Every structure is written in C-alpha cells, then in structure tokens.
Amino acid sequence: MTLIIDETPVNPKFYERMSELLTDLVKKRKDDAIAYAEYLERIAELVRAVKAGHGSEYPSSMTTPGRKALYDNLGQDEAATMAVDEAIRGTAQTGWRGNKMKERMLRRKLLEIFGSEDAVDSIIEIIRSHDEY
Incomplete structure (x- = not known):
C-alpha cells in the first residue's frame, strides 16, 4: 500500500x-x-x-513511463498523449521546474492544447514527477 501512495503522483490514474x-x-x-x-x-x-x-495494455507508442502516465490521465487517448508529449518536449527548457519564466512558457503551450488551467495544472503535476521531461 505504501508503494501505491508513494508512486501516485507519477501516474495518478494507474495507481488509483x-x-x-x-x-x-x-x-x-x-x-x-x-x-x-x-x-x-x-x-x-x-x-x-x-x-x-x-x-x-498500452499502444506501442507509449514507450516511456511519462507517456504512459499521460496516456492514463488523458483518457487513454493516444493522439492527445503524443501531442502533449511533443508539446512538452518541444517547449520545456532544461531547468523548467522551479523557474517561473520557463514554467510559464510550458503552461502557455499546454493551455493552447487544453484550454483549461485545471487540466494544465494536472498535467504539470504529473510531468514534474518524471525525469524525462
């Protein structure tokens, strides 16, 4: 049970x-x-x-833990997952965690995709837990 609690931020839907x-x-x-x-x-x-x-039970394109977490938390929508993954990889600069300017750029890009601050907040919390982003 401790493992589930500890790992929940990494992939909330899976551990739920x-x-x-x-x-x-x-x-x-x-x-x-x-x-x-x-x-x-x-x-x-x-x-x-x-x-x-x-x-x-993931499509073959879900090759990393980060993509799997996005896939689970984006309603198992492969196209949306890949779009968000590409947006993050193309926008997030090294050291974005804790840097307000860099995080704001990433948030703006994700807001273009989602159109909702709540959705962006949710995705930001998930990708913070993954070293690949």
Whole structure:
C-alpha cells in the first residue's frame, strides 16, 4: 500500500485503479467470498502489476513511463498523449521546474492544447514527477 501512495503522483490514474483493486480484494477476503489461496494469488498479481510499471495494455507508442502516465490521465487517448508529449518536449527548457519564466512558457503551450488551467495544472503535476521531461 505504501508503494501505491508513494508512486501516485507519477501516474495518478494507474495507481488509483491499483488501490481500488486492492481495496476490493481485501473486502472480498473479509467477506469470505474468496479462498485464502486465491486471495494470495490475486495479491501477488497486483504486486507484479505495480512492479511491472503500469501494466502492459498500452499502444506501442507509449514507450516511456511519462507517456504512459499521460496516456492514463488523458483518457487513454493516444493522439492527445503524443501531442502533449511533443508539446512538452518541444517547449520545456532544461531547468523548467522551479523557474517561473520557463514554467510559464510550458503552461502557455499546454493551455493552447487544453484550454483549461485545471487540466494544465494536472498535467504539470504529473510531468514534474518524471525525469524525462
């Protein structure tokens, strides 16, 4: 559970799903709806999925953890993910984190794509957690 909490900023949608699956599994076990051996196997599957780094149900273009996080948090829209990834890579300057001028340039570019400050804030928080950006 600590891993899920620690890694949530990296890919909020993925770890939210993992948390929901774990909660549901624990509830089923408490309700004696599943046998202990099956419970342990499902826990092991969840742990493998988390350690594998966001599962494997991604299009082939989702080659990095950053793209996978964007994909998960942009409604699994491959075209939008690639557009945002390209905008970030083309606009974000080295050292943009903590530099108001550089971050403002990136925010303006993302605002052109999203048209919403809330959406931009959400994406900025996600990409802050990824060294690739």
